[in-house]
Amino acid sequence: MKTERKRLNGQKGGGGVRIRAVILAWATLSVAAYVAVAETSQAPDPDAAKIADASRAAPAGLVEGATFLDWPQEPGGEFRVLRQGTNGWNCLPDYPGDSNYAPECFDDEWLAFLKAYLDGRTPSTERIGLSYMLNARWAVSNTDRTATAATADNQWHEGGSHLMLVVPDPALLEWFPTEPTPRGGAYVMFAGTPYAHLMIPIPEAHAKDD
Numbered sequence: 001m002k003t004e005r006k007r008l009n010g011q012k013g014g015g016g017v018r019i020r021a022v023i024l025a026w027a028t029l030s031v032a033a034y035v036a037v038a039e040t041s042q043a044p045d046p047d048a049a050k051i052a053d054a055s056r057a058a059p060a061g062l063v064e065g066a067t068f069l070d071w072p073q074e075p076g077g078e079f080r081v082l083r084q085g086t087n088g089w090n091c092l093p094d095y096p097g098d099s100n101y102a103p104e105c106f107d108d109e110w111l112a113f114l115k116a117y118l119d120g121r122t123p124s125t126e127r128i129g130l131s132y133m134l135n136a137r138w139a140v141s142n143t144d145r146t147a148t149a150a151t152a153d154n155q156w157h158e159g160g161s162h163l164m165l166v167v168p169d170p171a172l173l174e175w176f177p178t179e180p181t182p183r184g185g186a187y188v189m190f191a192g193t194p195y196a197h198l199m200i201p202i203p204e205a206h207a208k209d210d
Contacts, residue, residue: 067081103136
């Protein structure tokens with residue numbers, strides 16, 4: 001009788017050990033799964049951050065249906081689509097590694113101009129193109145697109161929020177000054193080059209809020 005009781009107790013004890021082992025394994029797997037999900041949900045999404053940055057460049061009504069792009073990874077490369085849009089506008093985040101801050105949103109005509117600018121090609125502008133930079137801080141030359149610092153004659157200047165226009169006929173820009181002035185007002189950047197375009201500063205009171 002004692003032997004039988006010991007045998008039964010031994011079976012009961014072994015079963016308890018097995019149950020505890022199963023529970024412990026289940027708990028361990030559950031914790032690991034929770035940690036994995038938590039890490040995934042907390043990990044920053046670089047594309048989402050770029051979209052948020054680009055969204056600061058233009059009015060909300062325009063941004064809502066825009067296509068969001070990322071900068072080419074190499075010279076002559078293609079823009080990567082972060083999110084496809086429907087309204088014919090395109091938005092880019094700030095250029096990485098640049099001391100200036102200039103996210104922008106633009107129509108397809110400006111996109112063609114921008115691609116030619118980046119590739120060093122002469123643009124073929126067929127109609128007026130528009131670009132918004134309603135949250136921008138920058139310092140650049142007004143005459144030399146490759147300049148990285150001020151010289152005596154490269155019209156180095158600082159600016160903020162603005163619009164940009166590219167036109168099919170350069171003669172349309174002859175009405176405007178070719179140098180920025182402290183008083184503000186529209187002026188031509190890169191005058192006399194294939195990349196000439198109109199800069200239209202926006203008073204800070206009317207710039208897009210953060």
